[in-house]
Amino acid sequence: MPKHNDLEQKALQIIISYGSKGLLQSELWRKLGASSREGSRIALKLESKGLIRREKELCDGRWTYRLYPKRLPATISTIEDCPCILCPDSQRCGPVGAVTPQSCSKLTEWLMREVEGDKG
Numbered sequence: 001m002p003k004h005n006d007l008e009q010k011a012l013q014i015i016i017s018y019g020s021k022g023l024l025q026s027e028l029w030r031k032l033g034a035s036s037r038e039g040s041r042i043a044l045k046l047e048s049k050g051l052i053r054r055e056k057e058l059c060d061g062r063w064t065y066r067l068y069p070k071r072l073p074a075t076i077s078t079i080e081d082c083p084c085i086l087c088p089d090s091q092r093c094g095p096v097g098a099v100t101p102q103s104c105s106k107l108t109e110w111l112m113r114e115v116e117g118d119k120g
């Protein structure tokens with residue numbers, strides 16, 4: 001029988017693989033080969049550690065939870081349009097000096113678009 005931490009780790013990996021669409025608790029138990037009681041315990045544990053969030057959902061006339069990862073692994077697509085990648089000033093840009101990320105309007109505008117995109 002797998003250890004609790006192994007099951008938690010496996011459960012988290014499965015939940016992360018479903019990304020922002022999440023998956024139902026019952027689907028997770030089936031994939032883990034766990035009982036619903038064991039599955040609920042794992043979900044509560046992952047939630048209490050701040051690794052997932054659970055949202056109540058009505059499915060086939062019964063209330064259950066959909067599980068979402070709180071954090072997703074970063075991918076290259078998240079920075080592919082960052083202005084720093086093709087910036088002509090990147091060689092002289094640093095934490096101190098005439099060109100800094102703190103004072104860069106291109107970077108600030110890109111970050112603001114990213115934040116707005118996450119909200120929408």
Ligand code: SF4
Pocket residue numbers: 083084085087088089090093094099100101104105106107
């Ligand atoms: S922070 Fe601004 S100036 Fe610095 S590399 Fe990025 S885009 Fe260029």
